[in-house]
Amino acid sequence: MDCKGEPVPKKAKTVRSAGKVMASVFWDAKGILFIDYLEKGKTINGPYYASLLDQLKQKIQEKRPGLVKKKILFHQDNAPCHKSVIAMEKINELGFELVPHAPYSPDLAPSDFSLFPNLKKFHAGKKYGSDSEVIAATNAYFDELDEKDYRDGIKGLEHRWTKCIQLEGDYVEK
Template identity: 50%
Template sequence: MEWHHPTSPPPKKFKSSRSVKKVVATVFWDAKGIIHVDYLESQKTITGAYYADLLHRLRASIKEKRRGLLRAGVLILHNNALSHTSRLAKSAVHQCGFEELPHPPCSPDLAPSDFHLFPKLKEHLRGKRDAGNDELKSAVNEYLIGLPEEFY
């Protein structure tokens, strides 16, 4: 609602549109650095099946980058999104041999990616113009690889 004179023109309504250049990145990391980064195809959503497949790819990345970690045990902390709590995702967590840490609802202090990793990444990318999704992905990968271990 807004106050206006009866003879004034109607307010302009701006049409909002979805961003064409939206890229969704899923980043798995630990105290030593990045383990796996995955980019979702444009116009797709994260489903239980997609997330289950992603967990299997994460397991392969752990085998490659963190030898011995699977034997020591992997704790995974993700939020309570539907794709993370689906039967397929829960089954994939079990199949991969991961132990899932419970994430209380509405607990932003347990989202280190949202408050530590992504704000600094956004700050790094601010003001840069990209030619496309591939260039953006490579810029993100270069930034993440270039971070010192102390950052994590």
């Protein structure tokens, strides 16, 4: 009881949800090629990203064997680890053709306008007891998407790029 004779309100016991899990998602018009979940306490730097690119090349060979002898168009944003000397050397070594990404244009990254908004809605309000539960739920979410969802995301890049040019570099989504 407090000093006025009223009972003290009970506090609800809360269960902490798992923290954030950093994922690097590599995908194309047919679906997910692979997802890397960053280990807690690690950061993505040039060498780490270059190792992801090696893994991507391997996954392309496994999942898209028809592309092995073709030029791979590769799109990434301008994050420092993506633009590092070691990452750029790896992109050249692997024979990827880098599709340019305008500076300060998050609305031109297909993951940001296509994949991640609905993934965020999927996770909204859910509580996970561990990172492995978050990862399993995320993998299940991507497994349930249709090829059309991925294809539409890639097609959206062309539309947004055209709109960005029309807007003379201004944000597409305002």
